[in-house]
Amino acid sequence: RKEVEQDPGPFNVPEGATVAFNCTYSNSASQSFFWYRQDCRKEPKLLMSVYSSGNEDGRFTAQLNRASQYISLLIRDSKLSDSATYLCVVFSGGYNKLIFGAGTRLAVHP
Amino acid sequence: EAGVTQFPSHSVIEKGQTVTLRCDPISGHDNLYWYRRVMGKEIKFLLHFVKESKQDESGMPNNRFLAERTGGTYSTLKVQPAELEDSGVYFCASSQDPGTAAFFGQGTRLTVV
Numbered sequence: 001r002k003e004v005e006q007d008p009g010p011f012n013v014p015e016g017a018t019v020a021f022n023c024t025y026s027n028s029a030s031q032s033f034f035w036y037r038q039d040c041r042k043e044p045k046l047l048m049s050v051y052s053s054g055n056e057d058g059r060f061t062a063q064l065n066r067a068s069q070y071i072s073l074l075i076r077d078s079k080l081s082d083s084a085t086y087l088c089v090v091f092s093g094g095y096n097k098l099i100f101g102a103g104t105r106l107a108v109h110p
Numbered sequence: 111e112a113g114v115t116q117f118p119s120h121s122v123i124e125k126g127q128t129v130t131l132r133c134d135p136i137s138g139h140d141n142l143y144w145y146r147r148v149m150g151k152e153i154k155f156l157l158h159f160v161k162e163s164k165q166d167e168s169g170m171p172n173n174r175f176l177a178e179r180t181g182g183t184y185s186t187l188k189v190q191p192a193e194l195e196d197s198g199v200y201f202c203a204s205s206q207d208p209g210t211a212a213f214f215g216q217g218t219r220l221t222v223v
C-alpha cells in the first residue's frame with residue numbers, strides 16, 4: 001500500500017464548477033500536510049498547508065481528518081488556469097521526508 | 111528573494127558517464143532535500159540534509175548516487191556511472207524549519223542514453 005494515495009483523475013470540469021479531491025495517508029504519526037500544484041514539466045509549487053481546523057485561501061479550502069487519515073482540497077468557481085496536477089504531500093514522522101501522492105489531474109474547460 | 115535554483119536544467123549523457131547536478135537552496139534554509147520523478151511515477155524522496163549533515167538518505171537508490179553539501183550551502187548530486195534507469199527529473203527543495211513547506215527548484219531533466 002502506498003503511503004499517500006490519491007485518485008489520479010483526470011477530473012474534467014467546466015469553468016465555474018466546484019471540484020473536490022481527496023487523499024489518504026497511512027502513517028498515523030504524520031504531522032504536516034500540504035497541497036502542491038504541478039503544471040506540466042514544471043516543479044511542484046506550494047498551494048497551501050493543511051491545518052487540523054481546516055483552512056481557506058480564496059477559492060481553495062483544505063480540510064484534514066486525522067481520525068480517518070484523509071485530506072481534502074475543494075476548489076470553488078474553477079478557472080481555466082486551475083488546470084494542473086494537484087499533489088497531496090505529507091511529512092513523515094521525524095520531518096525528514098515529504099511523501100508525495102501520485103497527483104490528481106484537473107482539466108478545466110470553457 | 112531568489113528561489114531554489116538548479117543546474118543544469120537538462121542533461122543528456124551516455125550510459126556509463128558521470129553527471130553532477132547542483133542545487134542552490136533559498137538563502138538561510140538549513141533543510142535541503144533531493145527528490146526524483148521517473149516517467150509515469152510519483153515524486154520520490156532521495157535524501158535530506160540539515161546544514162551539511164545527511165539526516166536521512168534512505169531514498170538513495172544505490173551507491174552510484176552520491177550527494178554532498180559541503181559548508182551547508184549548495185548541494186551536489188553525482189551519479190556515477192549513470193544507467194538508463196536513472197533518467198528522470200531530479201528536484202531539489204529547501205525549507206527553513208523541519209516540518210514546514212518546502213520550496214522546489216525547477217528541476218534537472220536527466221536523460222541517459
